[in-house]
Amino acid sequence: MGAVKGKSKQEVLKALEEEAKQVVEAIEKMKNPAVKIPLRALTNVYFDAKQRMIKLGDKTGSRTFYNVNQAKKFMQTMLVAAQIKSLILQNSPTLDTRQLFYLLRGTMPNSEEDKFDDQDESDAIIEDVEVIIDALREELGLIAVPKGVIAGPLVIEDVASGDIIDYTKMGAAGGAIPASVEPENFRFKKCTADYILVVEKYAVWNLLNQQRYWEKNNCILMTGKGQPARAERRLLARFEKELKLPIYVFCDMDVYGYYIYSVYKQGSINLAFFSEKAAAPSAKYIGFNVDDYKNFKLPKTALIKMNDDDLKRIKEVKAYDWFKSKEWQAELDKLAAFGYTIESDALVAKSIDFTSKTYLPEKIKKKEWLD
Amino acid sequence: MGAVKGKSKQEVLKALEEEAKQVVEAIEKMKNPAVKIPLRALTNVYFDAKQRMIKLGDKTGSRTFYNVNQAKKFMQTMLVAAQIKSLILQNSPTLDTRQLFYLLRGTMPNSEEDKFDDQDESDAIIEDVEVIIDALREELGLIAVPKGVIAGPLVIEDVASGDIIDYTKMGAAGGAIPASVEPENFRFKKCTADYILVVEKYAVWNLLNQQRYWEKNNCILMTGKGQPARAERRLLARFEKELKLPIYVFCDMDVYGYYIYSVYKQGSINLAFFSEKAAAPSAKYIGFNVDDYKNFKLPKTALIKMNDDDLKRIKEVKAYDWFKSKEWQAELDKLAAFGYTIESDALVAKSIDFTSKTYLPEKIKKKEWLD
Numbered sequence: 001m002g003a004v005k006g007k008s009k010q011e012v013l014k015a016l017e018e019e020a021k022q023v024v025e026a027i028e029k030m031k032n033p034a035v036k037i038p039l040r041a042l043t044n045v046y047f048d049a050k051q052r053m054i055k056l057g058d059k060t061g062s063r064t065f066y067n068v069n070q071a072k073k074f075m076q077t078m079l080v081a082a083q084i085k086s087l088i089l090q091n092s093p094t095l096d097t098r099q100l101f102y103l104l105r106g107t108m109p110n111s112e113e114d115k116f117d118d119q120d121e122s123d124a125i126i127e128d129v130e131v132i133i134d135a136l137r138e139e140l141g142l143i144a145v146p147k148g149v150i151a152g153p154l155v156i157e158d159v160a161s162g163d164i165i166d167y168t169k170m171g172a173a174g175g176a177i178p179a180s181v182e183p184e185n186f187r188f189k190k191c192t193a194d195y196i197l198v199v200e201k202y203a204v205w206n207l208l209n210q211q212r213y214w215e216k217n218n219c220i221l222m223t224g225k226g227q228p229a230r231a232e233r234r235l236l237a238r239f240e241k242e243l244k245l246p247i248y249v250f251c252d253m254d255v256y257g258y259y260i261y262s263v264y265k266q267g268s269i270n271l272a273f274f275s276e277k278a279a280a281p282s283a284k285y286i287g288f289n290v291d292d293y294k295n296f297k298l299p300k301t302a303l304i305k306m307n308d309d310d311l312k313r314i315k316e317v318k319a320y321d322w323f324k325s326k327e328w329q330a331e332l333d334k335l336a337a338f339g340y341t342i343e344s345d346a347l348v349a350k351s352i353d354f355t356s357k358t359y360l361p362e363k364i365k366k367k368e369w370l371d
Numbered sequence: 372m373g374a375v376k377g378k379s380k381q382e383v384l385k386a387l388e389e390e391a392k393q394v395v396e397a398i399e400k401m402k403n404p405a406v407k408i409p410l411r412a413l414t415n416v417y418f419d420a421k422q423r424m425i426k427l428g429d430k431t432g433s434r435t436f437y438n439v440n441q442a443k444k445f446m447q448t449m450l451v452a453a454q455i456k457s458l459i460l461q462n463s464p465t466l467d468t469r470q471l472f473y474l475l476r477g478t479m480p481n482s483e484e485d486k487f488d489d490q491d492e493s494d495a496i497i498e499d500v501e502v503i504i505d506a507l508r509e510e511l512g513l514i515a516v517p518k519g520v521i522a523g524p525l526v527i528e529d530v531a532s533g534d535i536i537d538y539t540k541m542g543a544a545g546g547a548i549p550a551s552v553e554p555e556n557f558r559f560k561k562c563t564a565d566y567i568l569v570v571e572k573y574a575v576w577n578l579l580n581q582q583r584y585w586e587k588n589n590c591i592l593m594t595g596k597g598q599p600a601r602a603e604r605r606l607l608a609r610f611e612k613e614l615k616l617p618i619y620v621f622c623d624m625d626v627y628g629y630y631i632y633s634v635y636k637q638g639s640i641n642l643a644f645f646s647e648k649a650a651a652p653s654a655k656y657i658g659f660n661v662d663d664y665k666n667f668k669l670p671k672t673a674l675i676k677m678n679d680d681d682l683k684r685i686k687e688v689k690a691y692d693w694f695k696s697k698e699w700q701a702e703l704d705k706l707a708a709f710g711y712t713i714e715s716d717a718l719v720a721k722s723i724d725f726t727s728k729t730y731l732p733e734k735i736k737k738k739e740w741l742d
Contacts (some may be wrong), residue, residue: 093582099574103719106670112468160581163395165544171531172529172532172538173517173546175544176541179573203466206464206465208466222484345467349474
């Protein structure tokens with residue numbers, strides 16, 4: 001719950017000031033100023049099998065000023081932290097990391113040396129600051145571009161504007177997921193849904209939304225349009241932790257669809273710190289899967305032949321710790337043996353109503369999912 | 372106006388039936404059945420300098436059945452047209468072109484021959500059917516994934532659901548643009564805006580939305596998140612033709628930004644037929660441009676050095692007919708000579724309020740734009 005609740009602006013400021021204070025104190029004592037940084041390297045990323053999420057381990061590094069290899073990065077860390085603090089104090093609108101890069105650029109006083117050579121440098125430091133003070137970039141006032149849409153019996157308050165948004169009244173478009181869904185900005189007012197259905201693809205979402213699936217099945221219908229952006233993942237984590245609703249994920253029956261499910265459920269390796277706060281470990285994979293093909297008597301026109309890349313990727317995914325359960329290993333073996341993929345959009349080949357009227361309700365009723 | 376008004380489902384059905392009728396009549400008369408197809412090849416695409424949009428010329432081809440090279444395509448044309456007709460008669464939800472491909476797949480009766488080998492084949496035929504009956508795929512019930520969001524004093528009715536959507540009440544997210552913005556689905560109820568501001572980038576939209584730019588300047592604020600999808604372009608055309616509002620486009624000062632402006636304004640070559648119906652030829656380029664850098668005293672930290680690809684692309688864009696005006700040729704020359712790009716997000720380097728409080732209002736007030 002703590003991870004989802006998030007830090008208030010005051011708490012972020014306090015954490016930034018505490019870091020800065022110990023640096024200043026070191027300088028005053030003529031010591032080498034340093035910041036302790038949880039290591040973001042792959043060697044410090046692991047799958048917590050009990051909590052079922054990808055997490056950052058407890059290895060830390062120390063970044064010091066009097067060190068030729070670290071002096072620049074140390075300075076950059078201070079510059080990013082100071083810029084973020086200044087934005088919060090100004091009550092600035094949220095910015096994306098490219099805008100922050102432009103605020104940070106330039107040379108040091110009395111020097112020709114650029115503070116940041118490119119955005120990659122500032123992006124890496126932003127992630128450092130996130131882990132140093134244990135706050136997501138969204139809590140620091142930074143955003144990434146969101147992609148997804150939702151529909152269903154949920155009412156939220158957009159805190160800054162005071163707008164009340166009812167996702168049963170958003171028409172064919174659905175409601176856009178905003179860049180920041182932190183509780184400070186995006187407050188759940190009312191939710192009467194029985195579950196959350198996440199669908200991988202927009203075309204499937206669009207079909208189900210027109211068929212009023214969310215109304216007939218009393219759920220929240222969401223898509224991240226393929227590989228989800230940060231906002232959709234974070235929102236799903238909030239749905240799980242705060243609304244305590246079951247979450248079902250519906251993807252393509254291919255290794256890429258299975259992997260997208262795993263990103264929603266337990267996060268991804270390269271953003272392990274974010275994954276802890278944006279994972280929804282209770283999410284179930286509702287399909288499409290290999291047994292469904294026979295059980296639901298799908299026509300052959302739904303099948304696409306796999307290629308070598310698909311088979312190679314299946315092997316890679318099989319090796320991930322979070323796919324090591326007996327059920328998933330068996331599913332991946334079945335998929336490789338089957339030799340075909342079935343996209344979630346292909347279910348229209350059975351009938352246009354099949355997904356909404358037969359497939360999804362039956363799977364959910366019979367609790368036929370992979371965990 | 373006709374182009375924007377669009378065809379009703381009844382008109383689409385009628386057009387499909389007329390095409391089919393002449394094919395049947397030919398068969399009955401033992402003649403070679405044929406359909407006349409406006410040529411979609413580049414040789415039939417031109418820039419109409421008077422109307423200022425990219426258009427399809429009047430060359431047509433004939434696709435006949437008794438022709439070894441055309442028999443399969445002729446059959447595919449009939450199959451696509453029949454499938455679309457069937458969906459309209461069923462009052463089907465809209466589908467994307469991949470879903471349609473799955474509906475079309477399979478072998479012909481008593482044959483091992485696949486009707487369509489892959490989606491590229493069905494997509495090409497869909498475009499043929501669009502031009503044959505002079506209707507956009509959206510009017511045929513087919514969609515592409517939309518990307519954009521809007522905010523401002525506009526109220527619409529989503530016809531299928533009856534939902535009334537007020538884009539002044541959409542919070543930080545803004546209102547998602549739906550996949551189909553055809554007048555049959557998406558009806559303008561009320562608009563009190565003075566103009567439409569299209570911004571290339573989501574981060575800029577996000578900043579302006581938080582600063583309530585649309586409220587303070589009484590406009591509609593829209594983004595297509597980079598290169599716009601079909602829905603954003605079509606919506607802009609409707610804003611121009613039906614609401615008769617001035618349109619200003621704000622992009623990066625680089626050749627890619629200039630080109631995105633041109634896509635909103637006059638369309639693109641490879642979708643010339645769509646361009647005619649989705650262009651907004653009155654749109655003005657409000658910036659950022661090369662003179663702005665000096666006039667507004669931007670800091671050097673806003674500059675990014677151009678590379679060889681950028682310079683090569685400037686030469687290509689200079690050669691397009693729709694960039695042949697004296698003003699645009701001069702602007703492109705200035706850009707190449709300047710040697711730097713300035714992204715629209717970089718304006719925060721001047722100040723976070725600069726874009727919303729100084730730059731955009733001044734440019735619009737002084738009518739400093741490129742046409």
